[in-house]
Amino acid sequence: MTRQLSDLVEVKESGIHGQGLFAKVAIKKDTLIGKLEGTYTKKDGPHVLWTNDGQDLFKVKNDLKYINHSKKPNVAYYDDLTVFSIKSIKAGEELVHDYGDDWE
Numbered sequence: 001m002t003r004q005l006s007d008l009v010e011v012k013e014s015g016i017h018g019q020g021l022f023a024k025v026a027i028k029k030d031t032l033i034g035k036l037e038g039t040y041t042k043k044d045g046p047h048v049l050w051t052n053d054g055q056d057l058f059k060v061k062n063d064l065k066y067i068n069h070s071k072k073p074n075v076a077y078y079d080d081l082t083v084f085s086i087k088s089i090k091a092g093e094e095l096v097h098d099y100g101d102d103w104e
Helices: none
Strands: 009-013 019-023 032-035 038-041 048-051 056-060 075-077 082-085
Touching: none
Parallel strands: none
Antiparallel strands: 009 019, 032 082, 038 056, 048 056, 075 082
16 A cells, blocks of 8 residues: 555654655655656756656656755655665655765
């Protein structure tokens, strides 16, 4: 059974940047966190994910947009727009993804 996004995570103030997404419960490695929801766009901006090797822009509209950047990620985005944990995440821990070399 897949848990709802709201059962797993919540948006709170982040020490990394603005708001972040935090685990409400312990999340095991390889757990589906959720699927990015939103629309394709032609403009870059906040909460826009570059997909298809930078060819497409996707504006994320659900709470997964609050995943901040870290060189020590605990989640990953996949081509099908799903987000999975890549290591175990403790309750209260912020979910972070490595955006790539252009960040920091």
